[in-house]
Amino acid sequence: MDIPELQLREAYWDDPAAKAAFGALLREVFGIDFSLWDRAGFWDDDYRPFTLFDRDGRAVSSVCLYSMRVVVGGRLCRVGQLSGVATRPEWRRRGLAMRLAGHALARSAEFGHPFQYLFADDHAVPLYQRLGFAPVAEYLTSIELSSRRAPIAGARRLDPESPDDVRLVHRLACERAPVSLEFSALNERLVLYYALVALRDAFWFVEPLGVVVAARRVDHVLKVYDIIGREIPALDEVYPYLADPMDRQVQLYFAPDQMGDLARLGMSTQRPFLGNNLHVRGSFPLTAPVSFPITAQA
Ligand SMILES: CC(C)(COP(=O)(O)OP(=O)(O)OC[C@H]1O[C@@H](n2cnc3c(N)ncnc32)[C@H](O)[C@@H]1OP(=O)(O)O)[C@@H](O)C(=O)NCCC(=O)NCCS
Structure with a gap:
C-alpha cells in the first residue's frame, strides 16, 4: 500500500536525525537502546534500515536487513x-511492515544471500509466514555433569567499562574461529553489542586458553552462549575454569561439533527448543540439529 505522506528511506545511517528517529522507534516499540553500542563505535553499516518516515521526520515503521558473515554447513558465506521489525501502534495493520520487508x-536477493533468517515474536509469526519464512527447530545441548568440581584459576569476568577489556573482546571477535561449523556467525560488531549491552555481565576471559566465553549461571546450570577465540577448546578443557x-x-x-567429546564431562542430550522462534526463508542447507548462537541474533 502506498501512503503519500510517508517517505521510504534506506541505508541512511549517515543522516544523524534519521538515525535518531530510528533509535526512538526501537526504544518505544521494544524498549531497547542502541546508543551505548553506537557511542562505543561498533555500529554496523551492514545493518541496513528500510524505514518509512512521516512528514515530521518520525520513523513510523521499519525493517532492518543485516548482512551477516556466517559459517553454515562448513561453508563461509x-x-x-x-x-528491528517495528510499526508504531497507530500505523499497524496497514501493510507497512509487509511492504518494508x-x-x-x-x-537480500540482490546481495546474493542464499537464505534469510529471523527470530519472531509470537504475534509477528503470521507476517513472517506470509513472507515465506518457515519455522526451524533449534537444539539445545545439555550435559549432566558426572562430577562436581571446584574451578581452577585463570578465568576473570570482563568489565564492559574497561577500554582494555573491550579491545580484548573486539580483537578476539575479529580473529575468531567459528564456534560451530554447522552454524555460527562471524560478526565482531554484534559480539560487542552483547559484551557492552545485552550480556554485559556474562563475558569471561579464560586467559590460559586465550578465549572469551559468554556464559551465565542460572539455577546451577551453566549456560554457554558463545566461545570466542582463534581456536575453540574442547568443552572439558574450558569448563574447569568456569566451574562451580x-x-x-x-x-x-x-x-557442539567443535566441543570435543562431551562424554568426558557427563551424559549429553539434544532436545529441540522453540524459545527463539527461529524462522528461515530460502535455501537453508542444514539437516543436522542446529542452534543459532545468541551472538548471531541482532
Ligand atoms: C509485528 C508488526 C511489526 C507488524 O507491523 P504491521 O505494519 O502492522 O504489519 P502489516 O500491516 O504489514 O501486516 C501484514 C500482515 O501480517 C500479519 N500480521 C501483522 N500483524 C499481525 C498480528 N498482530 N496478528 C496477526 N497477524 C498479523 C497479517 O497477515 C497482516 O495482514 P492483514 O492486516 O491484511 O491481516 C507490529 O505489530 C509491531 O511493531 N509489533 C511490535 C514489535 C514486534 O513484535 N516486532 C516483530 C518482532 S519479531
Whole structure:
C-alpha cells in the first residue's frame, strides 16, 4: 500500500536525525537502546534500515536487513537476517511492515544471500509466514555433569567499562574461529553489542586458553552462549575454569561439533527448543540439529 505522506528511506545511517528517529522507534516499540553500542563505535553499516518516515521526520515503521558473515554447513558465506521489525501502534495493520520487508528481501536477493533468517515474536509469526519464512527447530545441548568440581584459576569476568577489556573482546571477535561449523556467525560488531549491552555481565576471559566465553549461571546450570577465540577448546578443557561445585548441568546454545567429546564431562542430550522462534526463508542447507548462537541474533 502506498501512503503519500510517508517517505521510504534506506541505508541512511549517515543522516544523524534519521538515525535518531530510528533509535526512538526501537526504544518505544521494544524498549531497547542502541546508543551505548553506537557511542562505543561498533555500529554496523551492514545493518541496513528500510524505514518509512512521516512528514515530521518520525520513523513510523521499519525493517532492518543485516548482512551477516556466517559459517553454515562448513561453508563461509553471507546471509540476511531481518530484525528491528517495528510499526508504531497507530500505523499497524496497514501493510507497512509487509511492504518494508518486501524491499529488504529484494535487497537480500540482490546481495546474493542464499537464505534469510529471523527470530519472531509470537504475534509477528503470521507476517513472517506470509513472507515465506518457515519455522526451524533449534537444539539445545545439555550435559549432566558426572562430577562436581571446584574451578581452577585463570578465568576473570570482563568489565564492559574497561577500554582494555573491550579491545580484548573486539580483537578476539575479529580473529575468531567459528564456534560451530554447522552454524555460527562471524560478526565482531554484534559480539560487542552483547559484551557492552545485552550480556554485559556474562563475558569471561579464560586467559590460559586465550578465549572469551559468554556464559551465565542460572539455577546451577551453566549456560554457554558463545566461545570466542582463534581456536575453540574442547568443552572439558574450558569448563574447569568456569566451574562451580554446585553446577549440575552445562547447556550449549550452539551446535557442539567443535566441543570435543562431551562424554568426558557427563551424559549429553539434544532436545529441540522453540524459545527463539527461529524462522528461515530460502535455501537453508542444514539437516543436522542446529542452534543459532545468541551472538548471531541482532
Ligand atoms: C509485528 C508488526 C511489526 C507488524 O507491523 P504491521 O505494519 O502492522 O504489519 P502489516 O500491516 O504489514 O501486516 C501484514 C500482515 O501480517 C500479519 N500480521 C501483522 N500483524 C499481525 C498480528 N498482530 N496478528 C496477526 N497477524 C498479523 C497479517 O497477515 C497482516 O495482514 P492483514 O492486516 O491484511 O491481516 C507490529 O505489530 C509491531 O511493531 N509489533 C511490535 C514489535 C514486534 O513484535 N516486532 C516483530 C518482532 S519479531
